[in-house]
Amino acid sequence: MVLSKESRKNKNIESLYPLSPMQGGLLFHTLYAPDSGVYIEQILLTFTDNLNADALKHSWQKIVQRHGALRTLFVWEDLEEPVQMVKKEVDLPWGYLDWQELSSTEQQQKLEAFLREDREKGFQLNQAPLMRCTLIRLENQSYKFIWSFHHILIDGWCFPIIIKEVLSYYESCNQGHRCNLLPVRPYQDYILWLQQQNQEEAEKFWRQSLQGFTHPTPLVVEKPQQQRLRHSSSYQEQQIALAQTTTKALQSLVREQHLTMATLVQAAWALLLSRYSGESEVLFGVGISGRPANLLGVEKMVGLFMNTLPLRVEVPSQAELIPWLQQLNQKQLQLQEYSYSPLVEIQQLSEIPAGVALFQSILAFENYPDISWEQWNSSLKIVKIDGLSQTNYPLSVLTGVINENLFLKISYDTSRFEAETIARMLGHLQTLLEAMVANSNIELGQLPLMTKVELDQTLVEWNDTTTDYPTDKCIHQLFEEQVQKNPNAIAVVFEEQKLTYSELNSKANQLAHYLQKFGVKPDVLVGICVERSVEMIVGLLAILKAGGAYVPLDPNYPPSRLNYMVEDAQLSVVITQQQGLSHLPETIASVICLDTDEKIISQQNQENVENKVTASNLAYLIYTSGSTGKPKGVSIPHQGVVRLVCNTNYVQLEATDRVAQVSNSSFDAATFEIWGALLNGAMVVVMSQSMLLSPPEFYNCIREKEISTLFLTTALFNQLAYSEPEIFSSLKNLLFGGEAVDARAVKKVLENRPPERLLHLYGPTENTTYSTWYRVTEVAEGAINIPIGKPISNTQVHILDSNLQPVPIGVIGELHIGGDGLAIGYHNRPELTAEKFISNPFDN
Template identity: 45%
Template sequence: MRKNIEAIYPLSPMQQGMLFHTLLAPESEVYFEQFHCTLSGTLSIDRFEEAWQKVTDRHPALRTAFVWENLKEPLQVVGRRVKIRIERHDWRAKGEEAAEEDFQRFLAEDRKKGFTLNKAPLMRLTLFQLGERRYRFLWSYHHLLLDGWCLSLILKEVLAFYMAAVQEKPIDLPPPRPYQDYIAWLKKQDLGAAEAFWRKHLRGFAAPTPLGIDRTAEGIETRNLDSHEREHALSETTTARVDAFCRAQRITTNNLIRGLWALLLARYAGEDDVLFGATVSGRPAELPGVESIVGLFINTLPVRVRIAWEASFGSFLTRLQGEELEARHFEYSPLVEIQGWSEVPRGTPLFESLLVFENYPLDAGLLDLGEEIGISDLHFVERTNLPLTLFVVPGKRLTFRALYHTARFEAEAIERMLGHLEMLLERALANPETPLARLSPLTEGERHLLLEVWNDTAVPDFMPGTIHGTFERQAAATPERVAARSAKGSITFGALDRQANRIAHALRRRGVAPEVPVALLAGRSIETLAAILGILKAGGAYLPLDPGYPKERLAFMLRDSGARFVVTTRAAWEPFEDFQSEIEPLFLDEAEELLLQEPETPLDLPISPHHPAYIVYTSGSTGRPKGVIGLHAGAVNRFEWMWRTYPFAEGEVGCQKT
């Protein structure tokens, strides 16, 4: 056994990640790659098989297996001799339609079969004879072995050996460098400098950018990695405009699509700071002969894009290209380490979408064999562990290919997304000076639907009021009916209104006035409900603070909102006693006698429907939480719609999600 071992060495960081995900979900078919094409002409299958054997003998990566059990770290083991054979199927008797159905079935079964990763070769060759001079060829392999750059390299060598054998001519290809040399180069790179760069680059980013077009949460099955593809090809005219635009702006097509993808994610997520993944070739120019090495060089890195909406599209791309050039010095950085250097918690993905620019398009023209053998219908099938991957394929028609997990996305949502990407592109090409804020991905039909059809919500004779005013009218009409229940009891509309009025008077005496923020730090109870109404009756904008939140987050919200008053309990406020000089508390659990001395009648204050009613903070998933002000008019308008759309009958109880 040991006599057949040529070399043993560690995995690259990318290989380690792929191995981890393959072992984590072996049934998912992740990183199982399939290339198939049609061959036409007189094919010597034996010589074709011999050509594959010779190429396998040349490149150690094709003779590699992986071991990990009972080891400190996984290793790759290169065999001296690995036998290659082509599995042959004679389908000449099948009709074209039956042959296609059976081939698709074979592809699926082949994927399910997978590979035994500790046994080389981690690839299979299958040939289906469809006619006297027509074949379908399938090459299946694990992504651990090689990346897309290697496809044309290997296929060219196979066909060169084949043609030399057929024509009985000698062939002498220069020996390639082994993949092991790249692993040795990786070990010499400065991870300290990479860490400093990525920590600075990702500072303040704490959660992956939401994609915004997912299925509803109830429909998501995160362990289901079944994937589908959608393809969207631009016209030759648009592709020519893209090329001209990039030349004029002195940018790459890759840079242009990165910018457009960032803008689309920002629109979908409602963020101005987004993060996605992007693949880089990973082949270091300082490693001589690197272009001829077969192996896995690509790396996946995070791309953070901050969007200043007032900037022009042209200046945005220039800045983006500069940031891309800076990051290029650290392309060797392991993604698992970058994740650790970021503020995104372990176990949470750094990003959920990946942009892949295929600068190695596999074209049948690159594999031209003259009149001997024709090659056509080239197809590539792959799976990744990320929910959404966008491949950008150059050519006469620039093509977007979306690979997506069906558990996360509807096919229609992906179709719209690809259309939105083209719409952004068309508008950006028209004028690079266009401000980013004016680049909309929506079609004219979608804009009409949003602005005219869905926005036609006018209600005759409806005038929005205040939240507490709406409550007061109900309390006056049904004072003895139960307004709220809790585990400790219930309260009528009239009693709740009177209790809220007392709190409003107490707050007013402390200086609360219209538009003044008042924090509310308390659990869910009838007293809390009265406090909310009391704050609104005093003219304040209530700031809900959940006692279960971390102290640091609550302290930030108190300072950021500028609140000078808080309604709370003694126990809830205890961790914040150092705020005592800045914020005046009203303790609900100690103010019963004080409140009984306050009037039960409402305050006479000129509170407008357009005054602030509340302040809520975003999750802060992409940085600091942001306070958002809600107006009385907006809330009452929402109530009016809800009551009109889902009318209550007398005595019904509604469950309101909050």
């Protein structure tokens, strides 16, 4: 260590000594961001009654003279290691403002501006003192006192010590007496104690504690990166207080189980981080007092003793609460043994990459002495104490007990968190703490996180999708009602072919009667391997009228896939055409060729067919893509389809609509296209595969056929949006979905004569085609995706964690879908059905 001759000769130097670990960290962060206001502390005291301003100023000057830590500056330039220098004497900067002439509103505005400017002013760390005081007179007997200082000098433990001593000096000065306070040990004694500790043992402890932890626990609920870049950092605080009854219950639990209140709050924070991140092991910073019990008189010393240390917590969902709390308590005690370790050195011992912060949040429990200022005996009445602070962490949790209430305060970077997010977070902490005392024999995974208001919003309000629709009717019955209403309306068109509702009904009836001769009845599976055409529509409808359930077999599928589907479905009947016979595998099923068997089919009865099918019977079996293994057959009942297309909230189809049938029948979007039209008296316009591959032809067809409603897979939507964004301008409803969305493609469509309604649909096959919908009216700047929106009618959607607990807004979870569209299960896969189709935990 080398200091200039001038510094060494300066007679105003009382002592020179190294920094504590925490001071070293604060010095680094302050020099790194000198204008950020980081670690500037502001304490606001509200005084009432007569106040002797001169006596108050004198008292504070005496406090500065009493404690060397308050006369300290820091020197680092041209030194191998920074040092702190204690001046023998300093003049405390003191300001006085009189705002008596201002209204209360103006006073509040000026106070907020003053605090902001005072924070921005900061402190020069190489100039003592690193604190200042301002007294503001609001009324005749009302004052605001602002004590600003840099956190590098002192910690929160010192606050009640200093305030009590100020009041003692003030009382003596007011009465003309001498104030004789007991001497206190200087902060330098603590620095000497630090130098005597076993650093090798501490290094071994921290290396073992952090072994295998390779990335910081994410906070998850932050603003998107694009939003953060548009705002500079500034800090706000939010605070709540738990009821006295809850606080007393927590204190009772602490006494019974030999815990600490700090452990309970740390436990709640660990649980919150685990639920937010989805990780079973979390890491966050904890503030500890750092005052060693074996340093005599340490509880009265003034200086920065606290340290921030990493706390690694396993959160196994099956663990019982009390044993887990006791383990956490032991871990906290272990931490105390090595509380002198510098965080920067601990970081280097971890496996987290250099340049990445060890943790994103810190939690400090204020367990300070004599915090109840109302009980302090003084003629100077303090009626309110407020504190403003800012760390270099995006989120800090401060907690403690004041006046028999446990308070929870969160300081957060507004460029990274919304105020609503922090308010919810405080509510989640409160819910967890209340649940701990409500049922201490609970497993961790069963502890509730969300408030009653949130649960009501997510479980009830957002899932209030019930609408009236014909729950007791089958697909073919509703089609027959449309035949009765308007028999001569065109039902289906393909190229030059067209059939009215009456004609379609008659043809389907004839085929249905014929199918019944092959034993087709409720829940009997019938394969249909027919290219998109009018005949395909007739075949699907006929199978349902006969009482069976159709299994679409795409003629263009590889033979191996078709063979698997035919065998897995154990088809007894397959409908096809002569040209499709070559695609079908050898099968024991009866094969009906629509073209070669046309003569015999046309001789069948044209009247509606009688069957015993109900809405709960199978309507179709459709196979998934098999991208994650073998294709799975999903069994869909009639009710699922009826709920999809009748009296829904996402689209209102009418008899005047013309719905394009673009999707292959093996793709479940065809369910919407075909039955959405035919069950609402509209027209199905079947489009050939070749037309879809030619944007000009496709565009002409949309215009010529006056298509009003069209569904496209996201891939095809993206392709057309970039090549022909105006192609959709004449549509009433354009629906798209099925894959990840390109937000730029959506934006392009919106900017180029968009359709009347642009809808983003999402849903797995297992919930009958669509589950959620979102009407797109704009795309936010920089957006990389489009929301999937809200549930469609008679559908419930929940985002749950691994314990089937609802997750809060902004937290990642697994999508669980229920309601009337749910499939019966997977065909011939009872184990998979039992795994994926679970009972709804929120039915009651």
